[in-house]
Amino acid sequence: MSYFKFCPNCASQNIEFINHRRFECFDCGMVYFQNVAAAVAVIIEKDGKILFTVRNREPKMDMLDLPGGFTDPDETSEETCARELKEELNLDISPAHFKYFKSQPNDYLYKGIPYKTEDFVFTARLPENVNFNLEESEISEIRWIKKEEIHLNEIGFDSLRKAVADYLRS
Ligand SMILES: [Zn+2]
Missing domain, CATH: 3.90.79.10 (Nucleoside Triphosphate Pyrophosphohydrolase)
Known part of the structure; x- marks a missing residue:
């Protein structure tokens, strides 16, 4: 899932959207849940x-x-x-x-x-x-x-x- 290209906190592209729900940035550690x-x-x-x-x-x-x-x-x-x-x-x-x-x-x-x-x-x-x-x-x-x-x-x-x-x- 890649509808965010960058981390909204640090602009890193080292990010992942897990299971349509959990956004995580592997550089700054930001976690954001897009809940149901x-x-x-x-x-x-x-x-x-x-x-x-x-x-x-x-x-x-x-x-x-x-x-x-x-x-x-x-x-x-x-x-x-x-x-x-x-x-x-x-x-x-x-x-x-x-x-x-x-x-x-x-x-x-x-x-x-x-x-x-x-x-x-x-x-x-x-x-x-x-x-x-x-x-x-x-x-x-x-x-x-x-x-x-x-x-x-x-x-x-x-x-x-x-x-x-x-x-x-x-
Ligand atoms: Zn980040």
Whole structure:
């Protein structure tokens, strides 16, 4: 793994990135962990359909996604769910109303750098009187897809493909 060319501390090239996680400089001894990033995704079902978003940016542009995103520092996963659904869709759902479903590891390649994530998948109910307002930098449209008409290969991320497959079996 060589996406850093130099040590950020001493600029040595005598460096190694071990197991996608542990950066080490063999000259100055700097060690830096790029730990697994926590992320969330939310499955919302209504009338036999599941709410998908269509990604408006890389990675996986134009493919189906679930609403969600990366956890901020000092945030619970349920708070991430609430914040991301507000930002992406203008949905108001309290953190207490997200129900844990399962976790799934994922690879997230952003601008040439591979990140390892752990995606925590939750379910939630659609509130009454929703007024969708899409965050267009991230989402081009939403699609309600009947459960029997979901094509898993149209879902961009492996983790969410597996989570949706498990959800449909549950
Ligand atoms: Zn160094």
